[in-house]
Amino acid sequence: MNIFFYIAATVAITTTILAISRRNAIHALLNLILSLLSISVVLYLLDAQFIAALEVIIYAGAIMVLFIFVTMILNIGLENKQEKKWYNPRMWFVAAFFAGILFLDLILAVKNAQIQPVAAQVIHSKQVGISMFTTYLLAVEIAAVLLMAGIIGAFHLGSQEKKVMHRFLEKK
Amino acid sequence: MLTVPLKILLLFAGTLFLLGLAGLLVRRNIIFMLMSIEIMLNSAGLVFIAAGRHWGQPDGQVMFIFILAVAAVEVSIGLALILQVYHHYKTLDVDAISKLRDHN
Structure with a gap:
């Protein structure tokens, strides 16, 4: 059982590295989808089947499709001049160096942590639902308000003013 | 039954987090x-999921669902903003969006 976790974790980390380092946005997004799918395998192995399904449906299914749609609408190629200048090993080295320091810090913190072993029991989604709609009822309502605000905000931001001129005649 | 210790799971999640941070x-x-x-x-x-499983509480999974909702809202607003930025500036370079910058 553990071998599946290690395989999925390796795939997730590899595809995430590929996702943040590709120049082409579509390639990066496809790698990120693969990463999300392997994280969903990890979640499934952690006895969170419902969450694993949500990860596939919402993250890999909805959010990433939104990303891909926007990338295709904007037809983003490799035209980012500033990034071409910035995207060299020196820039990577600085960011990777500081991220590596944080990572070492994390390894030390986790290594020295005193985690008492607790008998892991399977949490069924029924328990999750009961907890969500009793203990966290207020948070669910706030999340609903947030989603509503998101809809209104996206609608407002997404609407463009009407143009009188023909779109081929306007100057770029 | 998965018997990977919690430390390994935390390291895995931390690695992913640091990759995202890097x-x-x-990227510009x-x-x-x-x-x-x-x-x-x-x-x-x-x-959240790993800790919730370790302590046998459903709260971790509840929190993941909230994170999912927040991520969905954030992405929809962010992508709408990206569309507007591309519409105005014809580029997705964050350094090009510098109208608020003080040029002295």
Whole structure:
């Protein structure tokens, strides 16, 4: 059982590295989808089947499709001049160096942590639902308000003013 | 039954989080920065799931669902903003969006 976790974790980390380092946005997004799918395998192995399904449906299914749609609408190629200048090993080295320091810090913190072993029991989604709609009822309502605000905000931001001129005649 | 210790799971989630952070620091393309934020949110959710399983509480999974809702809202607003930025500036370079900058 553990071998599946290690395989999925390796795939997730590899595809995430590929996702943040590709120049082409579509390639990066496809790698990120693969990463999300392997994280969903990890979640499934952690006895969170419902969450694993949500990860596939919402993250890999909805959010990433939104990303891909926007990338295709904007037809983003490799035209980012500033990034071409910035995207060299020196820039990577600085960011990777500081991220590596944080990572070492994390390894030390986790290594020295005193985690008492607790008998892991399977949490069924029924328990999750009961907890969500009793203990966290207020948070669910706030999340609903947030989603509503998101809809209104996206609608407002997404609407463009009407143009009188023909779109081929306007100057770029 | 998975018997991977919690430390390994925390290390895995931390690695993903730091990859997202490094991507956010290095990339200058707004789409990539939004993607890196997604990676970081996802790894935070993974920590919630692992800890919730370790202590046998359903709260971790509840928190993951909230993170999912927040991520969905954030992405929809962010992508709408990206569309507007591209409409106005014809580029996705964050350094090009500098109208608020003081040029002395």
